[in-house]
Amino acid sequence: GNSVTQMEGPVTLSEEAFLTINCTYTATGYPSLFWYVQYPGEGLQLLLKATKADDKGSNKGFEATYRKETTSFHLEKGSVQVSDSAVYFCALSESLWNTGNQFYFGTGTSLTVIP
Amino acid sequence: NAGVTQTPKFQVLKTGQSMTLQCAQDMNHEYMSWYRQDPGMGLRLIHYSVGAGITDQGEVPNGYNVSRSTTEDFPLRLLSAAPSQTSVYFCASSHRLAGVYNEQFFGPGTRLTVL
Numbered sequence: 001g002n003s004v005t006q007m008e009g010p011v012t013l014s015e016e017a018f019l020t021i022n023c024t025y026t027a028t029g030y031p032s033l034f035w036y037v038q039y040p041g042e043g044l045q046l047l048l049k050a051t052k053a054d055d056k057g058s059n060k061g062f063e064a065t066y067r068k069e070t071t072s073f074h075l076e077k078g079s080v081q082v083s084d085s086a087v088y089f090c091a092l093s094e095s096l097w098n099t100g101n102q103f104y105f106g107t108g109t110s111l112t113v114i115p
Numbered sequence: 116n117a118g119v120t121q122t123p124k125f126q127v128l129k130t131g132q133s134m135t136l137q138c139a140q141d142m143n144h145e146y147m148s149w150y151r152q153d154p155g156m157g158l159r160l161i162h163y164s165v166g167a168g169i170t171d172q173g174e175v176p177n178g179y180n181v182s183r184s185t186t187e188d189f190p191l192r193l194l195s196a197a198p199s200q201t202s203v204y205f206c207a208s209s210h211r212l213a214g215v216y217n218e219q220f221f222g223p224g225t226r227l228t229v230l
Contacts, residue, residue, distance in 0.1 A: 044158075045221070
């Protein structure tokens, strides 16, 4: 079955440090991949997405590349800020002929950036 | 557009009480879903709907009912609240592009406590 596995947190970084949050997936077909961000007390917001292999999603300095050969979609940012402190979720969406669309989420990775 | 709205924001129930969590979207999205978020467990799908009159169970449907009489609304009913249903509930919607559901749009959440 489909699933998403992301690195466990919490992750604590100093401001301007490099960030990587690992995400790997299992899917039967050709899913779309997403990173969502959840700030304290809020719902999830789409951060970036990629819909096919080798696509790179990017937004607000964050990037992730859809790697089919390694079934991965790792999130990176070159220089984190305090305002990036949040929980990050990796997710996939796959359209299945018999059950419609399904979305799968990782368990989330909490990031804290300290000044 | 208001996007996805949820009411109430907070709710406290006693064991055995029933209530309805409201969810509405004004984006004419076909797909709507309910998740619960618990610490360390990420998002778990409760029920989802791919259109008015069509609903299906997700990963954790027991104790919850849904209906979809209109495209806009997707209420979640707790039949007899239990402390295990203490959680944060998120409603989300999505639309189909080129046959595939794209990213989900999330509401702000309802924080439910069952005593």
